[in-house]
Amino acid sequence: MTLSKLRIRLTKYGNQRTTAVARDWELNGRHSISIAVLTKDQDDVELINSTLRDAGHAAHCHWISSPEKLGDTLAAENVELLILNCDRYPDSIRQVLKQKDCYNPEVPLIATQKCADESSIQDAMKAGACDLVSMSHKARFQSVVSRELRALRVERALNSTIQSAIEYKRQLKDNMEDSSSSIALVQEGIFTNVNNAWVTKFASKNKDELIGTPVMDNFEPECQAALKGAIVATLAGKWKNGEKLIVKSHLVASDDAEELHLEFRKIDFDDGPCVQIRIAPQLKSAEEPTKLVHDALKRDPTTLFYHRAQYIERISKRLRRRPASGTHCLAYIRPDNFGELREKMGILNSEEILAQLAEETRKRMHPRDVAGRFEGIALMVLLERGSARDAQVWGQQLCEHIEQHLFEIEDKSTHMTCTVGVCAVSEVFSSLEEFVAATVAAYEIGKQAGGNASVLDESADEDTKQREFDAIWVKHLKAALMENRFRLAQLPIAGLRSDSVKMYDLLVRMIDEQGNAVLPSEFMPAAQRNNMMKNIDRWMLQSAVKFCNKNEADRVFVRLSQESITDPTTASWLQETLDNGDFDCSRLVIQVPERDAAKHIKQTRDLVTQTRKIGIGFALEHYGIDKERFQILDILKPDYIKIDGELMHTLITDTQTQEAVGKIVAAAKERQIKTVAERVENANAMAVLFQLGLDYMQGHYVHEPEVVLQDSVSAVTNTLADLTAASGN
Numbered sequence: 201m202t203l204s205k206l207r208i209r210l211t212k213y214g215n216q217r218t219t220a221v222a223r224d225w226e227l228n229g230r231h232s233i234s235i236a237v238l239t240k241d242q243d244d245v246e247l248i249n250s251t252l253r254d255a256g257h258a259a260h261c262h263w264i265s266s267p268e269k270l271g272d273t274l275a276a277e278n279v280e281l282l283i284l285n286c287d288r289y290p291d292s293i294r295q296v297l298k299q300k301d302c303y304n305p306e307v308p309l310i311a312t313q314k315c316a317d318e319s320s321i322q323d324a325m326k327a328g329a330c331d332l333v334s335m336s337h338k339a340r341f342q343s344v345v346s347r348e349l350r351a352l353r354v355e356r357a358l359n360s361t362i363q364s365a366i367e368y369k370r371q372l373k374d375n376m377e378d379s380s381s382s383i384a385l386v387q388e389g390i391f392t393n394v395n396n397a398w399v400t401k402f403a404s405k406n407k408d409e410l411i412g413t414p415v416m417d418n419f420e421p422e423c424q425a426a427l428k429g430a431i432v433a434t435l436a437g438k439w440k441n442g443e444k445l446i447v448k449s450h451l452v453a454s455d456d457a458e459e460l461h462l463e464f465r466k467i468d469f470d471d472g473p474c475v476q477i478r479i480a481p482q483l484k485s486a487e488e489p490t491k492l493v494h495d496a497l498k499r500d501p502t503t504l505f506y507h508r509a510q511y512i513e514r515i516s517k518r519l520r521r522r523p524a525s526g527t528h529c530l531a532y533i534r535p536d537n538f539g540e541l542r543e544k545m546g547i548l549n550s551e552e553i554l555a556q557l558a559e560e561t562r563k564r565m566h567p568r569d570v571a572g573r574f575e576g577i578a579l580m581v582l583l584e585r586g587s588a589r590d591a592q593v594w595g596q597q598l599c600e601h602i603e604q605h606l607f608e609i610e611d612k613s614t615h616m617t618c619t620v621g622v623c624a625v626s627e628v629f630s631s632l633e634e635f636v637a638a639t640v641a642a643y644e645i646g647k648q649a650g651g652n653a654s655v656l657d658e659s660a661d662e663d664t665k666q667r668e669f670d671a672i673w674v675k676h677l678k679a680a681l682m683e684n685r686f687r688l689a690q691l692p693i694a695g696l697r698s699d700s701v702k703m704y705d706l707l708v709r710m711i712d713e714q715g716n717a718v719l720p721s722e723f724m725p726a727a728q729r730n731n732m733m734k735n736i737d738r739w740m741l742q743s744a745v746k747f748c749n750k751n752e753a754d755r756v757f758v759r760l761s762q763e764s765i766t767d768p769t770t771a772s773w774l775q776e777t778l779d780n781g782d783f784d785c786s787r788l789v790i791q792v793p794e795r796d797a798a799k800h801i802k803q804t805r806d807l808v809t810q811t812r813k814i815g816i817g818f819a820l821e822h823y824g825i826d827k828e829r830f831q832i833l834d835i836l837k838p839d840y841i842k843i844d845g846e847l848m849h850t851l852i853t854d855t856q857t858q859e860a861v862g863k864i865v866a867a868a869k870e871r872q873i874k875t876v877a878e879r880v881e882n883a884n885a886m887a888v889l890f891q892l893g894l895d896y897m898q899g900h901y902v903h904e905p906e907v908v909l910q911d912s913v914s915a916v917t918n919t920l921a922d923l924t925a926a927s928g929n
Contacts, residue, residue, distance in 0.1 A: 232258040233349060236273055238296060239285035240265055244312075247335060248283060255342035257349075267291050267299065274303035280352060281345065282309040284329070293327040306355060308348040312341070382479040385467070386415050386431060392474060401479065402449070415477070420457055422853040423447035426884045427462075429891030434464040434475045438696065438890065441465075443883045444480055500573040502551055503558035511572025515582045516632060518570060519625065523584045525905070527721035529591035530639040532621040533561060533579040533598070536651035541616055549609045556607050557618065564598055564850055566881075580639075586845070586879075587721060588624035588656055593825050593846045595620030595654030603652060604856075617652035619643055624657075628666045673726035676712070681735060685711040688743045689905040693757070693876060693898045696890050703755040705898055706744050707905055708736060733761035734770075741774065741788075748787050757789045757819055757840075762796050766803050771810035778814060785815035789840065793822045798832055808836055821878070824860065830867050841868055845879025845899070852884045858892065865893045 233252070237245045245263045252259040262277060264270045267290065273279065284296055291299075293311055300307060308330045313320065316334040324332035330348050333341045376383045382398040384391055391410050402418060404410050415431075416424045427447055433439045445464070448457040461480040466473055498510040506514060519528055535541065535557060542550040554577055561579060565571060574580035585591045602618050621643025629635040642657035649655075680686055686708055693703040710718040727733050737760050744758045764770045778785055790811060797804045797820060808818045819840035820832070824847055833841070843861060850857045868875045877889050880899035889897055 232260055233281065234260050234262070234277055234279050235281045235283060236262045236264050236270065236277075236279045237283050237285075238264045238270065238289045238291075240288040240290075241285070244285050244288065244335075251335075251338050251341060252345060254338075255346065257342075257345070267295075270296070270299055271303070274300065279304065279307055281349060282307060283345075284309060284311050286311050286313040286324075286332075293324060293329050297328045306352065306359075308352055310344055310348060381481065384410075384415070384477045385474050386477055387472065387474040389414055389416065389428070389431070391415055398479075418449055420448040422855070425855070425858050425891055426852055426887040429887035429889070430462070430464055430883070431475050431477075433696075433887060433890040434466050435473055436697075436890075437466065439464050439466075440883070445883055445887060502555045503571075503573045503579065504555075504562075505558060505579065506570070506572040508572060508574055511570070511574065511580065512632070514570050514572075518582060519632070519635075522719070522722075523568075525719060525721075526584060526586040526590075527588065527719075528625040529583045529585055529588055530623050530625075530635060531581045531583055531591060531595050532574070532636075532639045532643045533557075533581065533595075533618055534643060534647075535577055536617045536619055536647070538577050538616075541614065545609060545612055545614055549612065552609050553607050553614070553616070557602065557616075560602060560605060561598060563853065564594065564601070566849055580636075587724075588622065590846055591624065592622045592654050592656040593844070595622050596825070597846060597850065599652055599654055601850075601854075601856075619646040619651045620654040621646060622654060622656045626666070627669045670726045670730055673723055674730050674732065677710075677723060677727055677730075677732055677736075679713075680710050681739065685713075686736070686739055686743075687711060687717070688740070688747055690747070691898055691905045692903045693755075693896050694902040695896055696886075696894055701754045702752060703757070703896065704747075704753055705757045706740065706747065708740055728761065728763075731763060733763040734767055737761055737764045737770075738773065742777065744788060745778070745783050748783070753787065755787055755789055755817070757791050759791045759793075759821065762800065765792060765796060765800050765807060768803075768806075771807050774811055774816065775814055778816075786817065789817035789819050791819035791821045791840075791842065794820050794825070794829070794832065794844075795822070797836060798829070801832070801835060805836055808838075819876075824864050833867065833871055833873065837871070838873055840874045840876055842876045842878050843894070845877075848877060848879050848881065848885050848899070851888055852882075858888065861894075862892050869893070 235248070235252075237248055239245065242263055242265075245261050249259050249261050262273050262279070264273055282296065282300060284293065286293070289296075293309065297309060300309065309328065311324045311329040311332045312335055313332065314334060314336075316332045316337075321332040331344045333344050335341060376385075376393070376395040379395060380397060382401040383395045384398050385393040391413055394407055394410050396407075399405075399407055399410065402410070410418075416427065419427055426445060430439060430445045442463070444461040447460050447462060449460055459482075461482055463478045463480050465476040465478070467476050498506055500507055505511070515530075535554070538550070541553065545553060558571075558573075558579060561571065561581065565581060566584065568584045569581055571579060571581045583591045583594060585594065599618060599620060602616065605615070607614050607616065621639050621641070623635065623639040623642055625635065629638065638657045638659065641659065642655045646653045646655035687710070689707040689709050691705040691707060693705055695701065708720060710720075710723055712718055724733075727736060737758075740758050744756050747753065748756055760770070778788075790807075792804060812818070817839040818836065819842060820836065820838045821842040822844045823841045824843045841864070843864060847857055847861060851861060865875055874895045875893075877885075877894050877897040878899065880886055880889065880897040880901045882901055886897060886901060
């Protein structure tokens with residue numbers, strides 16, 4: 201066999217071997233390398249091929265023996281690397297690069313020659329080569345090839361990503377323009393782009409009129425805090441997909457501000473993240489004119505609340521069913537010294553003042569509340585609240601707001617006050633008449649005390665009928681404790697900044713003998729009046745420990761009653777109970793209402809001091825109603841404060857409430873106290889809270905209360921006798 205035939209056969213074998221290795225790499229998810237080797241000697245090709253295979257590269261080498269073949273190979277093959285033997289190829293580095301750049305400028309070139317010293321390496325790199333190596337140093341050659349291939353692929357991936365981003369941005373722009381929905385892009389609170397639908401919606405001349413302007417200028421001042429919070433929450437990844445923010449705009453093509461539902465989405469561009477705002481279409485059901493007329497006839501034209509007869513009919517139906525949580529309360533609202541006001545403003549204008557009073561009341565109502573013009577200048581609202589205290593707080597907030605509000609009619613203006621009587625539904629009332637009478641009686645007490653106050657009816661507490669009902673409740677409560685018919689309910693606490701800590705607010709439910717759930721608003725008042733709260737508190741604390749042991753809860757909040765706060769044995773009972781096991785006490789947080797803590801400040805401080813020794817945390821709940829009471833924070837040093845849920849509804853639109861909550865948050869941060877918002881019910885409230893800097897929130901927007909320990913509750917074996925003995929009664 202001649203030498204030339206042997207060379208041909210070896211070349212074929214080498215190519216077959218290379219192709220087989222490349223195929224194996226591709227089947228195993230690895231990428232084969234297409235390399236053009238520029239040399240007059242075919243032995244160089246075999247040497248490079250074997251050297252790269254030894255380094256783990258599946259090289260597929262193309263032999264380029266003359267400049268004419270280089271162009272054809274670059275045009276036909278996806279070459280990733282050029283290796284130029286400067287000693288055995290007619291063209292220089294610059295000539296090869298010039299030819300290569302006509303096809304693929306990004307492909308790197310590595311030069312080789314027999315001797316490669318520092319001077320020759322520098323000259324080669326000046327000519328445009330990535331490096332110069334000597335084939336006698338195989339390890340360096342392998343490293344240089346690996347480096348340049350990795351750099352090439354990173355560059356290609358980066359270019360691909362940039363092209364994808366450019367294409368994504370182009371498609372986004374096209375979709376915006378083609379969409380019938382109004383869409384805007386916002387960066388750092390400024391419009392960066394809007395589509396034609398947005399321009400039309402806001403009655404602007406063109407896009408240039410909006411681009412570069414603050415997004416807040418397009419919306420009513422009362423909505424701006426929520427809007428800003430929603431934008432910040434979206435950028436932080438805290439805005440739920442599909443969640444809508446309800447705002448009002450004064451730039452739409454109509455005389456009145458229009459309600460808009462906004463959707464938010466985070467979009468990442470090369471110049472930074474931005475927020476896409478889309479006005480979601482609102483489905484409006486066509487209403488027959490007759491229905492609208494009938495509805496108008498049911499309402500008082502001044503206040504737009506129901507007429508007395510219609511109001512009585514509606515609250516009678518509402519009172520027949522229990523609320524999902526909490527209790528029903530009536531609030532009787534009447535302006536103080538209205539006769540003097542009428543003389544000052546005029547008879548005709550006085551009716552307009554009543555209309556403004558109704559509007560301010562409406563702003564503070566929850567969606568489930570029902571209002572009516574009860575008699576003359578008196579309004580009445582059926583509230584659905586967690587407790588009677590919550591309703592009384594609602595009335596007090598209304599009184600404070602009305603006192604500060606300026607009532608303006610044409611060129612006249614005035615201030616006024618109002619008094620609110622509040623009463624919670626109870627079994628002692630045998631009829632609606634008695635319920636209403638008790639509410640009006642509470643108002644009379646406030647009026648006689650000088651007005652401008654919210655008064656809660658407490659006369660029923662001493663009523664003979666109330667005592668009879670309490671006797672029945674006490675019997676049920678004792679039976680429930682002895683028969684383990686209490687249940688624990690969890691209310692998740694969500695992080696506004698981080699979800700790394702799993703926290704729950706623990707509530708109690710009672711199961712009656714028929715297996716029906718009884719809400720705390722029904723049995724708690726009787727338990728409080730009959731000194732049974734301490735037993736329930738201790739059942740809660742023991743169940744909280746078992747809940748933590750069976751769940752991945754980092755922190756659970758358990759509220760204590762006044763009875764437990766003032767009982768000197770509470771701290772020692774906790775220490776004795778928790779020292780018996782391996783429970784991590786830092787997972788437990790006891791919480792006390794701010795007013796109870798302020799009323800029993802010494803006992804609360806002693807309890808907190810003793811329980812902190814074993815690691816139990818402390819929280820003040822229902823905080824913020826007594827404005828700027830920061831001294832109690834310095835005395836008790838709570839780990840958490842829960843901002844009262846009654847502030848959440850007015851927080852959305854009331855700048856004064858926002859300022860008050862902002863001061864609380866600032867005071868808490870200064871003292872390194874975490875803040876939790878109670879009773880958050882919608883996205884608007886969440887957005888404002890995010891903007892104000894709160895740490896956590898709880899409420900129906902996060903999750904409904906969920907009953908737990910219903911199957912394993914029998915594990916809590918303490919009977920009433922056990923608890924009574926432990927408490928010293």
